[in-house]
Amino acid sequence: MKLKRSSRLVDLTRYLLQHPHELISLSFFSERYGSAKSSISEDLLIIKENFEGQGVGWLVTVPGAAGGVRYIPRVSEQEASEVIEELKHLLSSSERVLPGGYLYMTDIIGNPKVINKVGRMFASMFADRTIDVVMTVATKGIPLAYAVASYLNVPVVIVRSNSRVTEGSTMSINYVSGSTKRIQTMALAKRSLASGSNVLILDDFMKAGGTIKGMTDLLQEFEANLAGIGVLVESEDVQERLVDDYISVTRLTAVDTKDKKIQVEAGNYLDRISNGE
């Protein structure tokens, strides 16, 4: 297709947004548009200036014959603060208090408008690490894990509490839930994770961290490496945390079941940005 510069800019922008973290050669675009590489380079410079100016992504150019351009989704500190404020507001609604002090979060977890923003935040935070796979545990972590995986352009693997006939051979481990101290089982299809993979673990909620600790144990069985841990909500109400190094977007500091009051603060996400992570 032969396109004018204006239309080429539209198409390039869309193509890059739909192929995050993928190295695309200038020759590919040059052929796609029937334009000289020099024109494509000028277009990419316009997109780079806009993306980096707006804080929505980096455009990294790799020089040389095997080179090209790579779009890396990013969230600015300001945008991250706004998303965290929005989440604090959403989460602290008194209607979310459930019997036993649990928090109803299903609507937030199933809302792509919110979860895609959080997904972009984690993709931005872990943009510089080598990540081959995003891992989560069924069921509630899946939408967030899928959103992050989309922006990192890697697959998701889903750990389950039981093994299923549709998964083939599975590796099972036992782990101790940090809060209830109960012994539980988690399983992952043997063929779903290659040894040596670098794995980003994500979940919607972390209390003592038993489930996430279980997933890190599972990584060892698969000879895979932990690349990072991220949670949407961490709970402060914990005697002993089983996981140290994690990124949280929000922190639940108090749930008063009698008066139906919930206190939510920002997690450590913004601190980590400020520390240059």
Added chain:
Amino acid sequence: MKLKRSSRLVDLTRYLLQHPHELISLSFFSERYGSAKSSISEDLLIIKENFEGQGVGWLVTVPGAAGGVRYIPRVSEQEASEVIEELKHLLSSSERVLPGGYLYMTDIIGNPKVINKVGRMFASMFADRTIDVVMTVATKGIPLAYAVASYLNVPVVIVRSNSRVTEGSTMSINYVSGSTKRIQTMALAKRSLASGSNVLILDDFMKAGGTIKGMTDLLQEFEANLAGIGVLVESEDVQERLVDDYISVTRLTAVDTKDKKIQVEAGNYLDRISNGE
């Protein structure tokens, strides 16, 4: 921010892609860029021509004071054919045959590169229907449901086989699995679906359709309406199908567990497009 036309085109394209199915007023863009509405209209025309020429989406302009512009993701018939061919190729690998004739699909389901394309296909197919919510059943349908919901800009609700303390009051129903004839239970949090909602049901796999039939029964309990049904893979090996009107992307016609051979054909997706759905 005051932007030049070239940079404005980049920003507008990104903004529209990230806000599908949302009516955005020209005043919003006019203020955002400090530009006259007439300039914005010209920009939108360039984007419209590109999107519609490339078959990646419609740009619908709503005139009047309450009007604006709405981007509707679309997949062309050619692109849909290519995705279906890719899926047929992926699915028919002999390594997918599991004991009992089951098919290993976990890697495809967890691959955003593939699932986002299928998500766009379903969003395109159902673009004209009124859809308030996408519904699926845990676990394997969630990534696809989430992808479709992202492109339709609506929430996902997840039906589960058990009720959890983190969901509050739930509505449970019993249903009969179409293939195994076993009685099973599915549950949905009472507050996750408002009465009168128009619901698109999605799943990764459909054999006799018992699970999907169960979800349609659940809709009745919530006084919600069925807006459509879509599945990634339907199995032809069925004596009596419990669901009539559905869209399938691929169709599994034979699994030979002895010789490890799998036959996969295109589903009815393309026929439905040709019939002007």
